[in-house]
Each structure stands twice: as structure tokens, then as C-alpha cells.
Amino acid sequence: MTKEVLRSLGFKDLKRLVALLDLDISDEVLSASSDSNRDDLIDSIHEELEDVRREREELNTLPIRYQEDRFSSVENLFGTDLDVDSVNFDFPENYNVTRLVLMLRDPAWAFAYWDISYQDRNRLKDLGKNDSLCIVLQEQPRNDDEMLEQVEMPIELSDSRWYINVPRRGTSYQAILGYYGYDNEILTLARSGIVSVPLGTLSENYATSSFADTDLLLALSDLQVLGAVAAEEIPQKVLRRLSELAEL
Amino acid sequence: MNHGKGFLNIVLHAHLPFIKHPEFENFLEESWLFEAISESYLPLLGMLKRLEADKIPSTITISFSPTLIAMLQDDLLGKRYLGYLEKHIDLGNRELERTQDDPKVHGLAQMYRDRYLKCLADYQEYAGNILKGFDYFQKAGVIEIITTPGSYPFLPFYEQYPANVSAQIESAVDTFHMVFGKTPKGMWLPECGYYPGLEHHLKDYEIDYFFTSAHGLMFSPDAPRWGVFTPAQVGNGLAYFARDLESANLVWSAETGYPGDPDYRDFYRDIGHDLPLEYISPFIHLEKVRVNTGYKYYAVSGKGDNKNLYNPDLAANKVLEHAENFLYHQSKRIGKLDPVMAEKPIITCPYSAELFGHRWFEGIQWLETVIRLVDSKYGDLDLTTPSRYLSNSPKLEVSQPIYSSWGNKGYGEVWLDGSNDWIYRHVHMAIERLQELVSRFPDVTGLKERALNQAAREVLLAQSIDWPVIMRSGAAEQYAIQRLREHIGNFYRIYDAMGQGTLGTEWLTKVEKKNNVFPRLSYKVFNLGVPKRANALGHPYALE
Structure with a gap:
């Protein structure tokens, strides 16, 4: 977005952009629409948009940048407050099942999300184990004499997703959602499917x-x-x- | 007859998310489709016609996503496109008046107005179905048309739901068959997103080949000797072509890519943003939201707001220069590979179709010039399509590509980060609950079948790669969230109604008309009888 475009916007629209971009602008500047305040706002917004643009350009490979740019023009910023469709649905914070899903983002990071059913939550509370939860990432054996990697992460009952640094590549992992028993052994609530991690290096x-x-x-x-x-x-x-x- | 020492395999993949809002008279995001038709798809057809008139075979591959096909065949969107054209022609007429004292700008206004007039004539010639035009060239054997999974999902994130992956492929193959009267031979995987094992689903639907990223092949433990310069085959015999990076970079690079040349037309400067509101308001969204109008008078020129006027003659010179440069580089590489390779080398160049014409205004001219130059024996190479190349039975090495994409950093980060990771909890659960419905109602008919088929459509639409991309971009995020809310919400309305026996026809009919993709999709595809094996790939999680 050019400064020229920003100058064509009303003060109200500029304030909306400040909110959209989460800019730290003083109330004094936002409360009065003088020319100098307007110029300050335009400079701040332009600077922020340029930073975002530069960062995105540096980070992205080009086909994806093209995809993103398709959705990031000024009209979209101002089109977003339209009442699109009045579907009366709220995404639940938790589904009443106990499950754990493991997704491989790249060879270095996996993403896990989980749900714990109300029944299991109550059971954990009854056992006094609702603060003993953990996620365990277990390497899967390929042969008998191999030392396998295992990563344990304590989690809170209120947690529901986690990014996990994958310790080793060229192997497979399964995650376990569980809690520590009285002998510190891990008791399983749910297991994920298995993900295969590529080496991620030139052949x-x-x-x-x-x-x-x-x-x-x-x-x-x-x-x-x-x-x-x-x-x-x-x-x-x-x-x-x-x-x-x-x-x- | 092929005379060159190697091949160029140019692939354009055309995709837009399914956006149709009959509940609004005027919906901003629908213009993405109208812009793409006017600036990319119809001009591409124009290119094919000109080449045919000169007896030059185009020999390129085009992938149409099923969601795009659905929109291109939709009556409501067709009517709205005609309204869009009329408005843009009207704006052009006003621009001709406004600019009459400025010959250079006047000439540009005329160029744009005439382009919209031509779009109108062409669109009417195809009776509103431009896919017929592409089908004509496919049947004439000069282009190859392929497809891409139903709602354009990033398939590696659905690896553990094999029936869902099959449904995405089946909906694509079925849509393709409905429009083109045959099954597709090739599959463009959204953003080259591949995971080992995907080929089994593709083979189930008689797909012959697919595409991967360059490192999908070159990071493979058993990478083929000649890297991206020959297709390889996966263990089950499917061929795959890996994207070439050098030819991609010539077009995509922000710093050195052709589209950024100062003489080319600038994409961002548009009279929709530049002219006074009282003048432009009849032509922008709801008369108050400034949008691109397509009338863009400036050249890329340089950074900042001070830009030179666009000069089509200068741009045409650059088109020729860049087409020659492109072929020079590819010929040089092929010339080095040909003496040492047993098979003729092939360079696979996939691009977004909407880059050409829409984003890179001169892109279609450039593509046409490349095709004409190859035909005139400029450079020692030939154009080919994957099927044509494979029909000569080249010896393909067996190589297992790795999980990869052409996205940022080469894997799945674009579609799985802090801005969008929350969606998978809901989309995955919707898949599981749809599968639960399929097992409860394995063979229903009538209203229940209609409802379950629509439930399947809603679950597929929720998986579109565009929603996490929009969330990550930060702009139009609310629209993406709302779309996800709509599809998942529609699904649960059916899910609940199937349990309670309270399904009504009025709501269902409305939703069927609105989200009318994959018209022949059967919900039963979500039950392929794949056994849920604990702790095995193919099962999302183990049940304790």
C-alpha cells in the first residue's frame, strides 16, 4: 500500500488500520484528526506495512508469496467487516473425546494437538493426576539393537497443542498423551498415528x-x-x- | 516431430478458492474470479487461438482446479461476470472522455476498454463456458488439461485420513470427467505437497503422473542420476516430474525475475485507488471501498510512488528480450546435458496461471513469444507435455520422493503455524464424524443421501489450502475464518439432524445451491473399507 493510497483514506479508516496492524499509537494522536496527527499516523502505518512486506518477502518462496499477495490488497483489509454469512456455529474449544494427533510440519518440527474427554478429565482429577500430564514423542524401532530417541514434555490440563522439536531425522515417531503414575511410569491416555520424518538433505x-x-x-x-x-x-x-x- | 536436444514442459496451474455468495447482491471476493477470467483465462484462450491460426502447436499443460471449474460453470457467477464486464466497459468509456487531452493515458484507457470489450465478445462466443474453449484445444491435441485435488488441500496434512484423500481425488477426477468427458492423466498436487504413499491413491484413480518440488526428488535417498532433468517413477509405477528451479527463478524471483522489469506494467497502481472518490465511486465496491479496477497506467519503473507512464511498445520489446533470454538459458543447459544423458533432458516449469496476464500483465505475451520462438527453432529444444513425453516410453528410474512442498522452507510451514494451526482440530474431527455418519448410514437414499452428500462437500471445502494461507497473510483473515465456520457449521447441522431425524429440505436445498461443487460426489467415498489398524499409518490415532 503506497503513501498516496493511505493519504486518500479518511481518519476513521486510518484508525481502523492502526487497530488491524496492532500499532502502538498514543491516544492523543488517535483522538484528534489534525493534519500533523494524520501525517504521523500515515507514516507509522506505512512503515509497519513496509516492514511486514519486507519480512514476508525475505521469508517466502515466491509461489507462496504470490498466493498470499492475492489476498492482501487494501480492498481486503476494508472488506473484512462485511457480514459474510450468519452461520450459527462456534468452534468448540474441546471435543469430548480423548485423542492425540501428530502432524509433521518439516523435518525439524512436529505439531501435536489433543483433546481430553470430560470423563477422562474427571478421572484424572479423581486420581489427583490432573497436574501430571505429559506428551511423549517416541522414536519407532527399525531394528532390534537401535537406541531410540524419546522426548517427554510436561503439559497442563488447559494445554491443547504443542510444537515439538524432532530429535532425529530419517526415522519415524509416534506421540503419546499420558500422565505420570505413582512410580513415575507413564500411563497412556491416547496415542497418535505414526509420522515419518525425511532426512531433509541432499541425496x-x-x-x-x-x-x-x-x-x-x-x-x-x-x-x-x-x-x-x-x-x-x-x-x-x-x-x-x-x-x-x-x-x- | 521433435528435433531439439531436449524438452520444455510448461505447466500452468489455474486455481481459485470456491467463492460464491448468492446471499449478497455484490460480494467483493467474487471479483477474484472475474479478474482472473478477464486478465488470465480469456487472454490465454486468445493466445491459443492466435497460435492455432498460425499453425503453431501450443504444447503446454494446464491444470484446472475443481473449485475453479465449478465457478466457471456457475450460472449466477456467469451473470455477475457479465455485470462486471459492463461496469468495466462503462468505466473505460468514461476514462476515454476524462483522458482525451492526454494522448498517452488516453491510449492506455483505450487499450483496457478494448480488452474488456473483447472479453465480452469472447465470453459470449463461448456462451459463458470458457472451459469449452480449452477443451477444444485439448481435443485438437495442442494442450493437455489435468486436474488437482477437489478443494485444493495440502494433502500431507490429511495423510492419516486415507478415505478423505481418496475423496479429494475422486471429486477431482469426477469433475474433470463431467466437463471434459474423459479421465485426467495428470494430477497437480496443491503447492507440490507430497507425502510418501500418496501415489497409491492416485493410482487408484488411474492417474499416470504428478509433480513434486525439486528437493522432493533431489533429497530422496534414492534420487535418480539426472535429478530434475528426467521424470522418475515411484514404486507403484507412477511417473513424477520435479520442478526445475532455474527456470522458475527467472520468472518468480522478486529481484531478478522478468515480471519486475521497470518497463512492465505495475500491478499496484490502479485508478481505483488513485482517482477522487466522487469520480470512481460507481466502479468500486459498494461505491465506497476502493478496489482495483484493472485500469492501471503506470510501469513498474522503480520503487516508491513516482512511477513512469506505462509504454506498451517498450514492454513488447522486453517481452521479446525476456523470451529469448529464457530460451537461451534453457537451451544452454539442455546443450550441456544432452551429450551425457541417455534420454533427452526435460525441464519442467510450473507456474500459477493467474500470474500470467493478471499479475504479470505481459506474461501471456511472453509465453506466446516463447512458444513461437521454439516453433521457429530458436534454441535447440522442443515443447512437450507429460503425457506426450511418457508416450515414448522413456526408461524411468525408480525413486521415492520425500514429504515436501514448494512452500516457504520447502515443507508445511505456510499451512501450519501459529496463525492457522487451530483449524486442523476442527477439520480433522469433521472428517472423523463424517466417517462415523457413513458407517451409521452406509446406504441411504432420498433426502438423507442428499444431506450426506452435502455433508461430504462441506467437509472437503473446509480443507481448501486458501483458508490457512489467508489466515497467515493477516489480511481478509475474518473471511477465511468465516468460511471455515460456514463449512464446518453446515456439516454439523447435517450431523446433528441425521442423529435427531430433523432434517428439513428448505435449508438443505439452499446450501446445495450455494455450495454446488462436486455435484456427483457420493458420501460413500469416505468409506473405502480401509481397516483402522492401531498404531499404523492410515489411522489418525490409536484408540486405547
């Missing part, structure tokens, strides 16, 4: 290959423009080779 087929054609492939693949997490996962030795091969 060993390329990283270790010494074939001349692999060098050519890497030089022509433009891997440097991969998204940030992905690009970080290209081994330094491969990046060095890419730079050596830049003149190919």
Missing part, C-alpha cells in the same frame, strides 16, 4: 558421488534458490563444489 547419491556427470547435474540444478530450511541442508562440501562449478 547421498549426489553428495558423495564423484562422477563428472553429478557435478554437471548439481551445477545446472540451481539448488541455491531452494527455500531456507532446505538450502541449509545442502552439505557445505556440495555448496563448495557448486561454487567451483559455477563457470561450467
Whole structure:
């Protein structure tokens, strides 16, 4: 949004933008629509919008930025207060079931959300265990003699979602929603499904290959423009080779 | 006949979320569709016609999402589009008057007004169904049309609901068949979102190929020798084409991409925002909300508000320059690969269809110039489509792509962060409760069947990738939340009514007319008889 566009807006609309953007503007400025207050508001809003835009540009890969931009023009900001449809439905805070769902966001982070039924909540209270809840992320065995990773996170009864740092890649995990028993053992309330975590790194087929054609492939693949997490996962030795091969 | 040393595989994926609000006379977000028809889809058809007249095969692939297809075939939206065109032609006539003393701006106003007049003529020629136009070119064998899952969901987040994934694919295949009279061969996965195992669902519906991100293939433990330059096959035989990054970057890059050239038309400067309210009010939303009108007189020029007037001749020169530059780079790469590869290399270039014409005003000219240059043997390459390439039975290496997307950082962060993660609790539960309904009512008819089919549509629509994207963008967030509320709310109204036996026809008929996607969808697809195996993939969580 340009300053010119902001200047064309009324004071009321500028104040709405301040609220939408959650800007910290003094009441004095917001309460009187003098020219100097107006200019201050426009400067603050413009600066904030530019910051948001810059941040988004830095973070996003382009197809997604295009998708987001589609929805982020000024008309949308002002179109949002329209009464869209009067469906009388409120999202419940909790479904009356006990379940745990694990979703893999990327090779480093998983997202878990859960519900605990009223019956189970009451049972936990009766047992005096409503402050002993935990989420456990368990690596799934691939062979018998492997040391498996396990991460335990204490949670409150009021919690319902959590991002979990995945300890190891190239393996599978299941999460458990449970509580600590009297001997500190974990008693299970619910288990998630199993998620498989990719290595998230350039294939060993390329990283270790010494074939001349692999060098050519890497030089022509433009891997440097991969998204940030992905690009970080290209081994330094491969990046060095890419730079050596830049003149190919 | 192919003469070049390799192939360009250009794929345009056309998608818009399903937005239709008969309850309002004028609904702002419906204009996303009207802008895309006027600025992208009809001009693309114009390009195909011009190329056909010159006997040049277009040889590109276009994916139409089922939600977009539903909107393009909707009578109400069709009528509203005609109103949109009339208004824009009227604005053009007024602009011609207003700018008569300024020849340069006047010329631009005329260009836009004439474009809207042409849109009107073209739209009427297709009797309001522009998909017929694309189908004509598909039947002529010059383009390949494919599809994408029903409501355009990010499929990896539904991996643990296999019946739901099947429903998304079935609704896509069925919609495609209804419109084009055959089943699609290819599937554009929303934002290249793939997870291992998805190919089994695709194969169930006789899909031959799909697309992944570049690292979906190159980070695979058994990545093929030639990376993104050949398709590979998954274990079950499905082929997949990985997105090429270099050719993508030439178009997408904010800093160096072609659309940002100073001579190209600026997207943001629009008279809807620039001209006095008393003049522009009849042409903006509800006469008070400033919106883009499509009349944009400035070039990208540079950063800030001081921009040069747009000059179409300068832009046309850049189009040629950029088309040649694009082909130069691709030919150079193919020239290096061809001598050492057993098969001819292929460069897969997927782009959003709405980028062309709508966002990048000259994008369709650029695409047409690329196609014409290839036809004139500029560069040592040929155009192809996935089916055409695969019909020559190339030897494909077996390689298992990884979970990935073309989104920010390469995985699922765009659709799962603090702004939107809350939605999955409700969407997933709605899927489970729909499956519960299917097991309770496995084979009903009449009103109950209608209600369950609509419940299935509502659950699918709640999964559209657009809602979390909008929530993350921060703008129009309330609209996205309201849409989710509408679809989940409609579902629960049916869920409750099925339990209480209180279903009425009036409300159901209204909802069926409003959310009229996937008309042949049967709720039974949500019960594929997939056993719920505890602790196994395919089950959302284990029951204790």
C-alpha cells in the first residue's frame, strides 16, 4: 500500500488500520484528526506495512508469496467487516473425546494437538493426576539393537497443542498423551498415528558421488534458490563444489 | 516431430478458492474470479487461438482446479461476470472522455476498454463456458488439461485420513470427467505437497503422473542420476516430474525475475485507488471501498510512488528480450546435458496461471513469444507435455520422493503455524464424524443421501489450502475464518439432524445451491473399507 493510497483514506479508516496492524499509537494522536496527527499516523502505518512486506518477502518462496499477495490488497483489509454469512456455529474449544494427533510440519518440527474427554478429565482429577500430564514423542524401532530417541514434555490440563522439536531425522515417531503414575511410569491416555520424518538433505547419491556427470547435474540444478530450511541442508562440501562449478 | 536436444514442459496451474455468495447482491471476493477470467483465462484462450491460426502447436499443460471449474460453470457467477464486464466497459468509456487531452493515458484507457470489450465478445462466443474453449484445444491435441485435488488441500496434512484423500481425488477426477468427458492423466498436487504413499491413491484413480518440488526428488535417498532433468517413477509405477528451479527463478524471483522489469506494467497502481472518490465511486465496491479496477497506467519503473507512464511498445520489446533470454538459458543447459544423458533432458516449469496476464500483465505475451520462438527453432529444444513425453516410453528410474512442498522452507510451514494451526482440530474431527455418519448410514437414499452428500462437500471445502494461507497473510483473515465456520457449521447441522431425524429440505436445498461443487460426489467415498489398524499409518490415532 503506497503513501498516496493511505493519504486518500479518511481518519476513521486510518484508525481502523492502526487497530488491524496492532500499532502502538498514543491516544492523543488517535483522538484528534489534525493534519500533523494524520501525517504521523500515515507514516507509522506505512512503515509497519513496509516492514511486514519486507519480512514476508525475505521469508517466502515466491509461489507462496504470490498466493498470499492475492489476498492482501487494501480492498481486503476494508472488506473484512462485511457480514459474510450468519452461520450459527462456534468452534468448540474441546471435543469430548480423548485423542492425540501428530502432524509433521518439516523435518525439524512436529505439531501435536489433543483433546481430553470430560470423563477422562474427571478421572484424572479423581486420581489427583490432573497436574501430571505429559506428551511423549517416541522414536519407532527399525531394528532390534537401535537406541531410540524419546522426548517427554510436561503439559497442563488447559494445554491443547504443542510444537515439538524432532530429535532425529530419517526415522519415524509416534506421540503419546499420558500422565505420570505413582512410580513415575507413564500411563497412556491416547496415542497418535505414526509420522515419518525425511532426512531433509541432499541425496547421498549426489553428495558423495564423484562422477563428472553429478557435478554437471548439481551445477545446472540451481539448488541455491531452494527455500531456507532446505538450502541449509545442502552439505557445505556440495555448496563448495557448486561454487567451483559455477563457470561450467 | 521433435528435433531439439531436449524438452520444455510448461505447466500452468489455474486455481481459485470456491467463492460464491448468492446471499449478497455484490460480494467483493467474487471479483477474484472475474479478474482472473478477464486478465488470465480469456487472454490465454486468445493466445491459443492466435497460435492455432498460425499453425503453431501450443504444447503446454494446464491444470484446472475443481473449485475453479465449478465457478466457471456457475450460472449466477456467469451473470455477475457479465455485470462486471459492463461496469468495466462503462468505466473505460468514461476514462476515454476524462483522458482525451492526454494522448498517452488516453491510449492506455483505450487499450483496457478494448480488452474488456473483447472479453465480452469472447465470453459470449463461448456462451459463458470458457472451459469449452480449452477443451477444444485439448481435443485438437495442442494442450493437455489435468486436474488437482477437489478443494485444493495440502494433502500431507490429511495423510492419516486415507478415505478423505481418496475423496479429494475422486471429486477431482469426477469433475474433470463431467466437463471434459474423459479421465485426467495428470494430477497437480496443491503447492507440490507430497507425502510418501500418496501415489497409491492416485493410482487408484488411474492417474499416470504428478509433480513434486525439486528437493522432493533431489533429497530422496534414492534420487535418480539426472535429478530434475528426467521424470522418475515411484514404486507403484507412477511417473513424477520435479520442478526445475532455474527456470522458475527467472520468472518468480522478486529481484531478478522478468515480471519486475521497470518497463512492465505495475500491478499496484490502479485508478481505483488513485482517482477522487466522487469520480470512481460507481466502479468500486459498494461505491465506497476502493478496489482495483484493472485500469492501471503506470510501469513498474522503480520503487516508491513516482512511477513512469506505462509504454506498451517498450514492454513488447522486453517481452521479446525476456523470451529469448529464457530460451537461451534453457537451451544452454539442455546443450550441456544432452551429450551425457541417455534420454533427452526435460525441464519442467510450473507456474500459477493467474500470474500470467493478471499479475504479470505481459506474461501471456511472453509465453506466446516463447512458444513461437521454439516453433521457429530458436534454441535447440522442443515443447512437450507429460503425457506426450511418457508416450515414448522413456526408461524411468525408480525413486521415492520425500514429504515436501514448494512452500516457504520447502515443507508445511505456510499451512501450519501459529496463525492457522487451530483449524486442523476442527477439520480433522469433521472428517472423523463424517466417517462415523457413513458407517451409521452406509446406504441411504432420498433426502438423507442428499444431506450426506452435502455433508461430504462441506467437509472437503473446509480443507481448501486458501483458508490457512489467508489466515497467515493477516489480511481478509475474518473471511477465511468465516468460511471455515460456514463449512464446518453446515456439516454439523447435517450431523446433528441425521442423529435427531430433523432434517428439513428448505435449508438443505439452499446450501446445495450455494455450495454446488462436486455435484456427483457420493458420501460413500469416505468409506473405502480401509481397516483402522492401531498404531499404523492410515489411522489418525490409536484408540486405547
